[in-house]
Amino acid sequence: MKKIEIKIIPIRLILPIFFLLVQSKMFGQVQERPFILVKASERDQVLEKIKTQAWAKDIYNNLLNNTDIEVAFFYNNPENYLKQLPFNWKEGEKDEFPPFYKTDHVENGIHKNLDNATDEEWKPAALLIKYLQVALDCSMLYHITEDEKYAYAASSILYAFIKSVQKSQLSDWHGRGGWLFPYDGFREVRVIGYKLPLIYDFIHPYIKKGGKSFDIIKSKNLDFPFNEAQKVFRTYADITINYGQTGSNHSVLEAPSLVYNALAMDDKKEREKLLSYFLTENTDNQDALNVMAKNYKNKGDIWPETSQYLNHSTAILVKLMLVVNRYNPDLKLASTYPNILFALPRLDYFVYPNNEIVRWGDGHRKGSVLYDALDDALSLSEMDGLDEVTDKFAPLLAAAIQNGKYKRHEMESIFWHHEITATTPASILLPRTDRVYHAGIVMQRNLSSTIKPEDGLMCFVGGAHMVHGHAEGMNIELYGEGQVLGVDNGRGRYGKDIHENYSRIFAAHNTVIVNGASQGEGGWANLGINTVKLISLEPQVGAEGVSPYYSFSQTSFEDTGGEKAEAKQERTLALIRTSPTTGYYVDVFRSKSKLPNQFHDYLYHNIADDLVFNTTDLKFNDTPNKYMSNANSTWKSGTYRNPGWHFFNDVKTSNTYEGNIKATFKTNKLKNGAIYMQLHIPGFKNREYTKVNAPATFEAPKPYDELVTPTLVIRNSGEAWKNPFVVVFEPFNANEKPSITSVEKIEEHGVYKGLKVETVVASKTLIQYIITQSKDEEFKSEALDIEFKGTFAVITLDENDILQNIYIGEGESLKYKNTLIETDENKAFYKSFIE
Template sequence: MNFKLLKLVFLILITNSVSSQIKKRPFILVTSEECGQILEKINTQNWANDIYLKLKLKTDVEVNKFYDNPQLYIKQLPFNWSEKQQNHFPPFLKTTHVRNGVQENLDNATDEDWKPAELLIKYLQVALDCGTMYYITQDEKYAYMASSILYSFLKSVQQSEVSTWRSRGGWLFPYDGFREVRVIGYRLPLIYDFIHPYLIKEGKAFDIITNKKVDFPFEEAQNVFKAYANISVNYGQTGSNHCVLEAPSLVYNALAMDDKAEREKWLSYFLTESTENQDALNVMVKNYKNEGDIWPETSQYLNHTTSILARLMLVLNKYDPSLKLGEKHPNVLHALPRLDYFVYPNNEIVRWGDGHRHAHVPYEAYDDAYALAEMDGLTEIQNKFAPLINRAISKGKYKREGIEALFWYDSSFDNASTNVDLSRTDRVYHAGIVLQRNLSSTKNPKDGLMCFVGGAHMVHGHAEGMNIELYGEGQVLGVDNGRNRYGVDLHENYSRIFAAHNTVIVNGSSQGEGGWVNLGMNKIELISMEPEVGKTGVSPNHSFSLTSFEDDKGDKAEATQERTLALIRTSPTTGYYVDVFRSKSRLPNEYHDYLYHNIGDKLVFENKDLDFQKTPKRYMTNADSPWQRNKVYRHPGWHFFKDVKTSKSFTSDVKATFHTKKLKQGDIFMQLHIPGFENRTYTKVKAPTTFESPEPYDAMPTPALVIRKEGEAWENPFVVVFEPYNEKETPSIQSVTKIEQDGRYKGLKIVSKTSFETLIQYIITQSKNESFQNEEIDAFFKGTFAVITLNQKKELKSIYIGEGESMTYKNEVIGPITDNVFYKEY
């Protein structure tokens, strides 16, 4: 064989082998091989062409400014010229926030604080847009501008040191590295990746110090990428969404490293290698153990967090298809639509902890999930998300935008029409939430009913006890306070502790302790519910839950509690809630306060003999107690109550109504029927504004009721019946009478009159395994919850047993009951 020919063949094989191991940039979001497909998409699909034209229009405006005067354009970056050293770039101005003379993170930064960061983010985004346009058009005018901005950033940022503040410092945000990697760190590697083909052809950058074109500093770029990856890996905290929020910077900066060994090392910190300050993916996905599990924080964090994970899984799958991250972790994708199911009939979200009332549905994450499922051949997930995406697009709720959409998403799918079928009950397991809903046959959200009970400790959770929210007439009326700005007095000492919630405070001392920012509390435990999640209710008109809670943080409450919450529909447009709250302390001289907040103008009592008097000092004991942000609080927070007025001790039944008369939809009301017991006083207050309330209640005090029981509240618990109605209606409930046995509360007789009929309902609410015997009613019941419904003639209309073993009503004998649930109409 010809030796020279053999040598040539050998060299070709070696060259091909080496080149096959080196990935040609770009490859973080998209590859050069995909450019043809993207151009075809731009030419054939309107939404893709729209994205491209908008990107080109805004980018060309900046490009023209740059080429008019490159030096003037670059000099507008937020340089700190006062610290410039000879022949060096000046450092950037730092983004910091000082409050009361103390450096803090940027949670409460002012507009003035943010100016340097906003300017820098603007320029980096321009560079990223230019990089994208260079990829699509191969026009080097875009690459030169992007290179010049990136070059200036690299030169300037290296004039500073990375802060080590509380192991959470940054480079340009010295007291908030966590935020810096989220808004700055991830953009740099994307710019580099897009313009790399230009750079390796000896593409130049403009230097404002020498006022000429210069070579790009590859080694310095690699050092900066490693620095930002390092901030993600070795700063911050584990066990929270921080790890996910920092992960895009980690992954993108790792992918920007040109040395494959370095790249794989830093990628391992996302995939498999956790550190003291950063959880890896294999740890984070444990939160999605079962299909339908969600990220264990509050609403605005759980979907955002899961969306980021889905996107990074897609990016890494594109980088290395053998990873098959969709196939390995499908439950991350299944979690994305779950928040759609935790909504009231008006589409507002069940609120717990720092969660918001409204949220953006992550439709772009649905598209990411579909793309990832398509790569890994996950037909079930494709079939799940395709109709959700198409439905959102067809209804105008979702419009594909941004460069990722242009690169990754396809056109529409078949099977466009689908609905989110909301179940009668559901649970947010990590938040201890048990929710019930009863949508009306009228299909009008105003006629829907929904409530929940819940509470648990988590990151961004509140020390709220066993809290409820109630919905009626198209609004969340019985409300949780929510949250506004972190770190302020109101948030720390009210919004996130007991007094801001519809709960019971024990001995004035219920509190959180331990755990995340010292707000630890026990989770609400479910004792029983009907219907169970995923099951069809045995009755179309009844549901209930019985939950328990241990209020044992600190050392002055030491209480055991149970709460029965029932939803009773009486017609397509009427219904009510029954709330029975039992509470007893293991300490002497106990007392218990039942709190209920309702958006509105005022709380009006029909009982004229309550004799309310001003009691401004009633809740002020802890108003001046020590407060240390995120550590020590002024529990239980009720010192924020204003205009406090308290009744005399009152044993009779009470009837009161919350008036809400400033809504655009018209006047609505929430009427309360409260059976009387001994040793009760009633207090009406103006609580702080409830955040994210409908206008104008988002800027008004929230009227609230506090019922105090001296002694235990177990044998004779707090019992309140709530009925929402509007200005065109009269309340359907005519009377509420308590039912007792041997001096102990056992249930209620409720008479209601709808436009269809008059109903007499006996509602039995007991602790588990108790029995009820009443000769007057001629009824026996062994179980937890039951409703006997009669018509106006006192003829038996139906029997509902939410949980029970047996029942006898007059001549009707029921039991033993299969699965402890029963419903029959007569």
């Protein structure tokens, strides 16, 4: 591993006049500290905001009141106050500062990172973080008030930290070691390393003029140790530059420590050199901004990880771009990387009607809009004159402030943000379809004219490999009656058995497992899978859609992980609305393997109390060992007990059954009342059905976050391509009956071609012929008098067989009785035949 050497480049005392002029031109005028978060010259502006703007006054008064409590404790007895820091007195030398207690986490005798650290293990770090935050708060108050009592308290805490931290050896554990967190330097720079330079920057005027710091070893006030502080800042910058990993959000999360510690260097050339590792100089362990920005190639591109990381990563980058741009406005970082700013609102488009987030990989179900990041982006765009960003973000912020969704609460807001006036509030308009390209996700939504979340419909199909991604195959989620019902398991704490051997591998997802062997392979954490590819979509992303009632997607996936699946798959997912309050989903999953003796398992998880089969002649037997073959296989870093279905309990399996199936997931314990998901499954040969209790779904609505998740598994012996898995899903609530009365498959020469679905809505019967084929296939039925060349179509009749409407999602031509429709270049088509 190549290590970047970081050292001071001294400025000689005697330099030619021309070199001084060149250097002045290169690095600008000498800046008086503070200048990292706010410039010394901006103090009057800050005071004016606090005086005239209520939000700024509230932030300042809150900081002042809370900090004054700690300052009083400090002044009551500085020595006792500082000695509460987590010093390891047993290891200290006489008359010298002792080292701090290390923060470490051990599982089964093995040192690990701090993801699962106990409260007791975390206690030294928590104490350090508290004291450093007090020092940072005091330092900001010193800048605003110029009251040296705050500077004295802040400098004394920073003094103690600098003296003590140097007594520890820097760890090199797995290239991720730290100073105080020997097995998690990645976390150390995120929670500790970035605070120190900010404290230093704010109190610099005090210590520069000789202001003292209290030394608990000598029990007296001493000069601040400038050179030692510079060494500490350099070391924390070095941890970022020479430790950690590239190609992930690690580079983003470590960047604040790098930028702030770089800016804390008093030598200009060293400051600029260290800062270059954020801007342009990439190392084996740290991506610079010019590389990270490549993730935002197009306007609207997002950080290529899961939901809780993508917006957070972008927010950090925008904040640091603002800090560095303020330090050197000639960089014009907003103009250089505008797509980073445009990425900020994108997560707000990936939400269900109840505002929960579409979930992929380790992503969370809930999240809040990062309005403070939009605020930062607005300030940055105004610096660089990016009117398009300003025009987009200012109305969003105005609406959020007006509606009480956003209240500025950080001191950075006082330093950077201004009153937003003279703009019309705006909201985000959600499109009918959307995509998360790096996650292979294709979304469909149909919001009801009632505007009620419980009447909205939404679904997605997706799957791909990324950092924090899951080996999930071609996965779906389904929404209905105000809840995400067809669920992805989500994730709990990292490193646990259930996380590694269930949540992030195939069995935790609504997918198809091939030959009992589908798995990830290669890439991040050995969870690599191929990306789900889009074949067809209507409406296209951003388009209005030809019909208010119908949409569909067709996607493909190659299951090539390991050597025992080797399958080609295709999935058609359609959303059919039949009234403002009713609708259903059609899922057609084709799967075939290159290998002999193949079998395929279709999995569907639904939050519920029970899965009830309404098909009375379908009998189930206990089969406790059905999914246990890999339950005790090897589990170590990067090797999992694939496909993870050994976590299924109460396993009950039917005999082979060829008939149609109707089943219902009953969800009775929600606070807003009972809701259901009914399944209609056309029968095929070589099928058996299994119902199981899967582990609880993380972040499901209470109490289902702690209850088992009823799950359906359909096994097909042999290929499942000509006769795929076909399921019609209808959500409904306890106050209404399901609208679907029957579902029949449509075949041509023994090959599945589509469905006939009958519904009753508001006492009116609808008959819908839904043709679902692979691309460029043809279907002809003399009995139904239908001919169709294309991928997806819906023909809707009333109870008297009178044609109501025709929808072609993608197709060349459709003939129904005497009606012939030919499309232009397979474009979508819709026509209503009633007035």
